[in-house]
Amino acid sequence: MGEDKPKFGGFIQEIMDQDKATGKYGGRVHTRFPPEPNGYLHIGHAKAICIDFGLAEANGGLCNLRFDDTNPSKEEVEYVESIKEDIRWLGFDWGDRLFFASDYFDRLYEYAVELIKRGKAYVCDLTADEIREYRGTLTEPGRNSPYRDRSVEENLDLFRRMKEGEFADGARVLRAKIDMASPNIVMRDPVLYRILRVPHHRTGDTWCIYPTYDYAHPLSDAIEGITHSLCTLEFEEHRPFYDWLLDTLEIPEPPQQIEFARLNLTYTLTSKRKLRKLVDEGYVRGWDDPRMPTLSGLRRRGYTPESIRELCARIGVAKANSVVDLGLLEHCLREDLNKRALRYMAVLRPLKVVIANYPEGQVEEFETENNPEDPSAGTRTVHFSRVIYIERDDFMEDPPKKFFRLAPGREVRLKSAYYITCQDVVKDPATGEIVELHCTYDPLSRGGATPDGRRVKGTIHFVSASHAVRAEVRLYDNLFLTEDPNEGDDFLKNLNPNSLEVLTDCLVEPALSTAKVGDRFQFLRHGYFCADPDSTPGRPVFNRIVSLRDTWQKLMDKD
RNA sequence: UGGGGCGUAGCCAAGCGGCAAGGCACGGGACUUUGGAUCCUGGAUGCGCAGGUUCGAAUCCUGCCGCCCCAGCCA
Numbered sequence: 001m002g003e004d005k006p007k008f009g010g011f012i013q014e015i016m017d018q019d020k021a022t023g024k025y026g027g028r029v030h031t032r033f034p035p036e037p038n039g040y041l042h043i044g045h046a047k048a049i050c051i052d053f054g055l056a057e058a059n060g061g062l063c064n065l066r067f068d069d070t071n072p073s074k075e076e077v078e079y080v081e082s083i084k085e086d087i088r089w090l091g092f093d094w095g096d097r098l099f100f101a102s103d104y105f106d107r108l109y110e111y112a113v114e115l116i117k118r119g120k121a122y123v124c125d126l127t128a129d130e131i132r133e134y135r136g137t138l139t140e141p142g143r144n145s146p147y148r149d150r151s152v153e154e155n156l157d158l159f160r161r162m163k164e165g166e167f168a169d170g171a172r173v174l175r176a177k178i179d180m181a182s183p184n185i186v187m188r189d190p191v192l193y194r195i196l197r198v199p200h201h202r203t204g205d206t207w208c209i210y211p212t213y214d215y216a217h218p219l220s221d222a223i224e225g226i227t228h229s230l231c232t233l234e235f236e237e238h239r240p241f242y243d244w245l246l247d248t249l250e251i252p253e254p255p256q257q258i259e260f261a262r263l264n265l266t267y268t269l270t271s272k273r274k275l276r277k278l279v280d281e282g283y284v285r286g287w288d289d290p291r292m293p294t295l296s297g298l299r300r301r302g303y304t305p306e307s308i309r310e311l312c313a314r315i316g317v318a319k320a321n322s323v324v325d326l327g328l329l330e331h332c333l334r335e336d337l338n339k340r341a342l343r344y345m346a347v348l349r350p351l352k353v354v355i356a357n358y359p360e361g362q363v364e365e366f367e368t369e370n371n372p373e374d375p376s377a378g379t380r381t382v383h384f385s386r387v388i389y390i391e392r393d394d395f396m397e398d399p400p401k402k403f404f405r406l407a408p409g410r411e412v413r414l415k416s417a418y419y420i421t422c423q424d425v426v427k428d429p430a431t432g433e434i435v436e437l438h439c440t441y442d443p444l445s446r447g448g449a450t451p452d453g454r455r456v457k458g459t460i461h462f463v464s465a466s467h468a469v470r471a472e473v474r475l476y477d478n479l480f481l482t483e484d485p486n487e488g489d490d491f492l493k494n495l496n497p498n499s500l501e502v503l504t505d506c507l508v509e510p511a512l513s514t515a516k517v518g519d520r521f522q523f524l525r526h527g528y529f530c531a532d533p534d535s536t537p538g539r540p541v542f543n544r545i546v547s548l549r550d551t552w553q554k555l556m557d558k559d
Numbered sequence: 560u561g562g563g564g565c566g567u568a569g570c571c572a573a574g575c576g577g578c579a580a581g582g583c584a585c586g587g588g589a590c591u592u593u594g595g596a597u598c599c600u601g602g603a604u605g606c607g608c609a610g611g612u613u614c615g616a617a618u619c620c621u622g623c624c625g626c627c628c629c630a631g632c633c634a
Contacts, residue, residue, distance in 0.1 A: 010573090036633085068634065135630060136630075138629075139561045140561080175632095184562055185629060186629075233565090233628070236563060238629095239563095259564085314571075320566070324571055324583090327570085331584090334596095404594075416592070417592095459593065524593050525594080548596095554594095
């Protein structure tokens with residue numbers, strides 16, 4: 001095997017290498033991605049997906065998709081489809097291995113009976129409050145439940161009757177019998193089953209008792225023949241119980257749980273609860289609002305799955321809590337889009353320009369490259385005529401020293417067309433607002449260069465007034481103003497009031513009027529844009545995915 | 560005053576006793592019909608701190624400090 005290849009999985013890959021070397025699990029690697037169907041997947045899940053599926057693939061193994069649906073009171077079917085769609089979109093495939101923890105309810109029940117028979121589980125009649133009291137605290141040991149020493153027969157009988165619905169919700173639970181004095185609170189007789197009369201999205205009302213995560217997860221892994229059960233750091237203290245369960249039940253070739261640090265990004269929220277609040281209270285337009293860190297939001301915004309996977313590859317896998325710079329994701333995005341996005345000219349804030357010495361009614365066509373990074377992308381024609389529009393920002397009446405765009409008396413190049421020189425500035429006499437520029441063009445500069453070879457520092461984009469199509473463009477900024485959205489006492493106070501700016505009078509090249517939803521482009525000198533589902537025939541709507549790097553803006557920000 | 564985990568550059572992260580990879584960000588420069596892209600180039604005498612072992616320590620030992628997680632019949 002290529003021992004000098006950069007390893008993607010960090011310390012987890014090392015464990016897998018070792019396991020393969022020692023013949024553990026017969027050299028197999030089999031992972032699983034276990035989402036709970038109670039919400040939408042977000043960028044944080046993308047890391048887990050890349051690790052679970054990616055490591056299986058890298059080791060010639062398989063990865064199952066398993067919905068962890070052990071709590072019917074907070075789970076719904078509607079999430080199952082969106083989760084599947086998001087994983088597929090990211091580029092991963094679970095083949096025919098789509099499972100649900102609820103598929104195993106019968107077997108899980110049988111294992112529980114076995115646990116009771118081995119004297120390792122008991123039915124407890126304490127209320128939830130009492131269980132909490134008996135559990136003790138971080139610094140004090142817990143006390144044994146008075147029901148802890150019931151006979152195997154009584155436990156068997158009670159547990160069967162729990163299943164058959166003889167008791168009220170919450171009246172009794174099944175608990176593991178481990179050690180109420182353990183310094184690890186998870187080991188203080190954790191609850192295995194609770195009574196819950198809630199219809200389950202898959203099993204209906206077949207069951208009124210449901211297993212907890214702690215109990216169902218290790219066994220589900222074992223049932224599926226999982227070898228490496230990868231999860232996030234907060235489950236680390238559950239590992240002793242994971243091992244205890246499989247050991248007590250004498251499961252052969254028990255899977256092993258390995259924990260890694262979850263992904264955090266600056267300016268980004270990854271709390272399901274808080275994201276839900278943003279949606280429910282209307283701070284965003286929905287789970288797929290292009291400002292949301294959900295995979296559906298990122299998809300609508302225009303992010304490529306490749307860029308997200310590249311991010312995950314670059315951040316590595318480790319156990320240290322970390323916050324990755326959002327800039328790295330944006331870098332991965334630009335790197336990807338730069339290679340593939342076709343270029344177009346789009347004027348977001350139009351300023352009318354009349355070329356005074358250009359013949360009225362004349363139209364010329366110029367060839368221009370679709371993507372200078374990729375000659376095979378070919379060329380297209382752009383139109384030029386007497387009246388054009390340029391970006392308002394590309395003209396300054398009183399420009400600073402280093403501004404090399406258009407200004408009174410200055411010459412610039414119109415991309416792929418002509419050099420023009422500004423002769424006159426027309427203002428609205430009432431407001432003083434610049435409404436129009438009068439320029440002259442140099443006929444010898446056709447195509448963007450002159451025989452005398454004179455240097456023109458600035459090149460700006462434009463559209464021909466009579467050819468351009470009107471479009472709506474939505475500019476997005478970070479949803480939060482603070483690097484850490486959780487900073488302070490209320491994350492809502494950190495919301496960026498200007499996270500969305502809608503521009504309704506943009507003018508774009510005519511070809512863009514037929515853009516298909518999801519198509520991505522580079523608008524020259526602006527950034528990358530994606531056609532939004534809100535587009536209508538003849539009236540396209542574009543989302544700005546990410547701007548181009550802007551060293552000019554950076555220079556301005558310094559002053 | 561319990562247990563578990565983690566601390567290498569602004570942010571990630573390699574390193575596994577032999578003289579601190581790489582990426583992002585940042586700074587310089589070249590080139591450029593996108594102030595984009597691309598290409599050069601710069602940064603830890605130092606690896607949380609303090610001791611110790613060793614010819615040699617980010618790597619081993621001891622002590623300390625800091626941060627994160629755990630007291631759901633959530634996952």
